[in-house]
Amino acid sequence: MAVSIARTVQALRAAVSGWRAEGLSVGLVPTMGALHDGHISLVRAGLARTDRVIVTLFVNPKQFNSPADLAAYPRTEESDAAKLAVAGAHLLYAPDAEAIYPQGFSTTVSVDGASEGMEGAFRPGHFDGVATVVAKLFLQSGADCAFFGEKDFQQLHVVRRMAHDLDIAIEVIACPTVREADGLAMSSRNVRLSPEERALAPRLAAVLFDAAEKLAAGAAAAPLLADARNALGRAGFGAVDYIELRSQATLATLERASEPARLLAAVWLGEVRLIDNVAVAPAS
Ligand SMILES: Nc1ncnc2c1ncn2[C@@H]1O[C@H](COP(=O)(O)OP(=O)(O)OP(=O)(O)O)[C@@H](O)[C@H]1O
Ligand SMILES: CC(C)(CO)[C@@H](O)C(=O)[O-]
């Protein structure tokens, strides 16, 4: 059975109000489409926790720094809808830009702190774009819970802070990163890797997991992360935008794993920018 598709906020709200009339809970999975098993894991998490699951598909122009990256972003709505039908999602909300940014739209939601550094340093305005569109999706849907991947760990912090500060009554639930069999974090951008680049790509996760193990054993971050950066360069990766050890709870920069931490990186491979992050247990 095909998944229902809503393209306007009115159609979205009509579906939700019908569910509310039946006393049903509603989950939301915001995406930019080009769905893979990482997205489907969020749908499954939603189905396990709520009665009705909405998946949103909106390639948000406000979070791309170049028209080329926006244009190159894969758009596969038909196959996305088929995957969602199989997964059991109840509604695909695929608004056009007018439904999200109508004529005269002039508001930006900006989250200080969590947006700064890492992705925020290399993608200026990206998290303003994320916070603005996610705030709208939260308010348009009125969902009880929203499901986000740990793959975009900094984004999780931004979205959680936004919902908290704007008093939006929604629970933001983090879901583990789904990886390919060789360890590469699933990402819509992976389809743009050449065969040679795809063969090399899992090395990023391997370097991160190796460094995480050493950090959990008490190693100082600075020399270890320098070694990791060099290892990626030697392996054939391009520019390493960042590789940083941060507090899992606050994103504060850490010099060693003195608390539950996250090792986060963004690295270029050809024309594709890979991001990944792994958990680091506190050094005993
Ligand atoms: N491998 C993954 N495991 C778990 N969640 C994921 C994974 N990849 C993406 N997600 C989550 O899916 C949601 C939608 O992300 P998005 O549509 O940008 O997909 P993406 O694969 O991250 O694409 P991109 O190439 O833009 O990073 C986000 O909450 C994101 O964290
Ligand atoms: C959350 C999101 C759908 C907002 O456009 C996007 O940043 C993404 O796909 O992670």
Ligand code: BAL
């Ligand atoms: N996966 C986060 C959305 C983005 O990179 O634009």
